[in-house]
Structures are given as structure tokens and as C-alpha cells.
Amino acid sequence: MALDCSRVWLVTGTSSGFGRRLVPSILRRGDKVIATARKIDTIQRIFTPTDSLHLLELDISAEEATIKLKAQEALKLWGKVDVLINNAGYSLKILAEDATLSDFQAQFQTNxxxxxxxxxxxxxxxxxxxxxxxxxxxxxxxxxxxPCHVNMPGLAIYAASKAALRVYSETLAQELSSSGFPNIRIGIVEPSGFRTEQNVLGYPMQVPTDADPAYDLLRARIQTNLEALDLNQSGDPDKAVEVIVDAVRGEGQAEGKEWPLYLPLGRDANKGVETKCVKMLTAVKDWKEITDYLDIDEECV
Structure with missing residues (x-):
């Protein structure tokens, strides 16, 4: 009997967006996929189970105990999960001051x-x-x-949840490496806008009934920009998922490259990272002559 060396991937959020496109890309490479979605019927309409594809209902916003049970169910299918793609998520578009604690909790629970x-x-x-x-x-x-190409605030809570995911992942990678598990790789993929069927109007600007009118003009401008952006994003999601799969498998466009802890996808993503790094370096430079000398019994020079 030939040895089965195929990888087993578990991908969350496969009913749309990157997740929907990752499944066929992975299968074409000869690997196995556990495709999950919050509601199983949403992926049963898209994918047909095979010897290499299993469909699993997994609501990433569920309680921890439920998620653990689903993970064990996934592990029983082929005895392992080699690759986990934490893809499921959504974007709550709301001004920071309009948001309630429940809004924050819901966004962070899923993302x-x-x-x-x-x-x-x-x-x-x-x-x-x-x-x-x-x-x-x-x-x-x-x-x-x-975004660099359009003046569109309203992503404070969404951005905060993704920033938390990034910092958590950075720390997790360090903990694993420091504990003797360098071959457990963590990758943080950070896409810009990609044109998928998950259009932005599916998550319109949220405005509370008691919203302060001081922000009315800003809210209206954000909604206008959302509608203009809808299905006009420049990114090709099919190209993006091929880069992700290439990186995991170390082949194609990723052949010969080191494993990326960070993988920005798209010009806006690259520009956003560059802009933030320049801003932080400027802050360090402007205050360094003061903030470098704050140790006990040390005076500023």
C-alpha cells in the first residue's frame, strides 16, 4: 500500500471569500480538506464531499467547549490536522463612539x-x-x-480585533519556538480589499437609534464610500489564495522562500504596513532623546 503523505487542512469560513476559494486550491494540490461553516447547508450547496473533502458545521462564535468538541470531531476524520486556516470572520462597520460593549464582544468573539x-x-x-x-x-x-485609497473610517472595532489576532499570533509563534516546537509554524496573512461575493453591503454601516447627530456627516460619507467600493475592490481573491497555499506547501511562487510569519496581500496591505512602520519610527526618533533615559538613577542627556 502506498504511503499517504497528503496534508489535512481545516479551513473555517468556507461558504464565501477566501475560504470558499481555498478549498478547491488545496484539493488540486492533492491534499485533504475539512471545510467548515457556521451553517452546514451553506457549504453543502457549494461542495460535494469526497474521499479528500469533508464538510463540518463549526460556528467559530460558539462557546469554547463546543469549539473543542468540533475540533475533536475533525481530528477523528483522518487522525490529524496538519494545517489550520483561521479564516472565518466578519467586519462590523460602526463608529467607535457608537459601539456598545456588546458590539465589541460580538466582533472579538468571531474574529x-x-x-x-x-x-x-x-x-x-x-x-x-x-x-x-x-x-x-x-x-x-x-x-x-x-484605507489608503479611500477616506473611510468606521473600522475601529474590526481593526482592533484583527490587531489582537496578530499580536496573539506573534506571541504564540515565539512561545512555540522557545519551547522546542520550531516546526509548528504560525503565519499571519493580512489582505487588503479583494473582490469576492461577500460584498460590503452585506455588512452596512451600523447606526444606533440614539446616535449622536454630531457624527451624521461622517456616517453618511462612510456609507457612500462603502457603496462605491462594493464589488469594486481591486484584489483578485483567486490569485491571493494561490499565494497562501503556495506558502504553506513551499512550492510555486513560494519555492525557495523562508516561511513568512507575516504575509501582507495586495498593494494596499503593503502600503498600510509601510505607513505604520514609518509612523512608529518617526515617533521613536522624535522622543528618543527623552524616552531612552528613564531607568532608575539615570538622567536625560
Whole structure:
């Protein structure tokens, strides 16, 4: 019997966007996929299960115990998960002052707490095999929440949730490497705007009934910009997912490259990261002659 060397991928949020496109890309490479979605019927209409494809209902916003049970169910299918793609998420568009604590909690539950819970549920089996790959689908917005090409605030909570995911992932990567698990790789993919069927009007600007009119002009401008952007994003999602799969498998466009802890996707993503880095370096330079000398018994020079 031939040895089956195919990888097993678990991809969340496969009913649309990157997730929907990742599934066929992975299968074409000869690997196996556990495709998940919050409601199983949303992917049953898209994918037909095969010997290499299993469909699993997994609501990433569920309680931790439920996510753990789903992770165990996934592990029983082929005995392992080699690659976890934490892709499921959504973007709440609301002004920071308009948001309630419930808004923050809902956004973070799906974009941060859920992925963290699923990661923790699958990490023990990766550590037992001393290898694995975990890819977090973050966002350019975590670096610069106002897109470079359009003046569109309103992403404060979404950007904050993706920034939390990034910093958590950075720390997790360091903890694994420092504990003798360098072959468990963490990757943070940070896309700019890509044109998928998940159009922005599916998540319109949220305005509370008691909204302060001081922000009315800004809210109206944001909604106008959202409608203008709808299905006009410049990014090609099919090209993007090929880069992700290439990077995980170390082939194609990624052949010969080191594993990327960070992988911005698209010009706006690259520009957003560059802009933030320049801004931070400027802040350090402007205050360095003061803030470098704050140790005990040390005077500024």
C-alpha cells in the first residue's frame, strides 16, 4: 500500500471569500480538506464531499467547549490536522463612539476568541507530532484602519480585533519556538480589499437609534464610500489564495522562500504596513532623546 503523505487542512469560513476559494486550491494540490461553516447547508450547496473533502458545521462564535468538541470531531476524520486556516470572520462597520460593549464582544468573539479557542484545541496534536501550520487571516486594517485609497473610517472595532489576532499570533509563534516546537509554524496573512461575493453591503454601516447627530456627516460619507467600493475592490481573491497555499506547501511562487510569519496581500496591505512602520519610527526618533533615559538613577542627556 502506498504511503499517504497528503496534508489535512481545516479551513473555517468556507461558504464565501477566501475560504470558499481555498478549498478547491488545496484539493488540486492533492491534499485533504475539512471545510467548515457556521451553517452546514451553506457549504453543502457549494461542495460535494469526497474521499479528500469533508464538510463540518463549526460556528467559530460558539462557546469554547463546543469549539473543542468540533475540533475533536475533525481530528477523528483522518487522525490529524496538519494545517489550520483561521479564516472565518466578519467586519462590523460602526463608529467607535457608537459601539456598545456588546458590539465589541460580538466582533472579538468571531474574529479573535473563536480562532484562539480553535487553535488551542488543535495545538496538542500538532505538538505530539512536533509539526503543523496555523494560518491566521488578519487584515491590512490592523495596521492602518483607514484605507489608503479611500477616506473611510468606521473600522475601529474590526481593526482592533484583527490587531489582537496578530499580536496573539506573534506571541504564540515565539512561545512555540522557545519551547522546542520550531516546526509548528504560525503565519499571519493580512489582505487588503479583494473582490469576492461577500460584498460590503452585506455588512452596512451600523447606526444606533440614539446616535449622536454630531457624527451624521461622517456616517453618511462612510456609507457612500462603502457603496462605491462594493464589488469594486481591486484584489483578485483567486490569485491571493494561490499565494497562501503556495506558502504553506513551499512550492510555486513560494519555492525557495523562508516561511513568512507575516504575509501582507495586495498593494494596499503593503502600503498600510509601510505607513505604520514609518509612523512608529518617526515617533521613536522624535522622543528618543527623552524616552531612552528613564531607568532608575539615570538622567536625560
Amino acid at each position: 479573535f476568541y473563536g480562532p484562539a479557542a480553535l487553535t488551542n484545541a488543535l495545538l496538542p496534536q500538532m505538538r505530539s507530532r512536533r509539526e503543523g501550520t496555523i494560518v491566521m487571516i488578519g487584515s491590512r486594517s490592523s495596521w492602518n484602519p483607514i
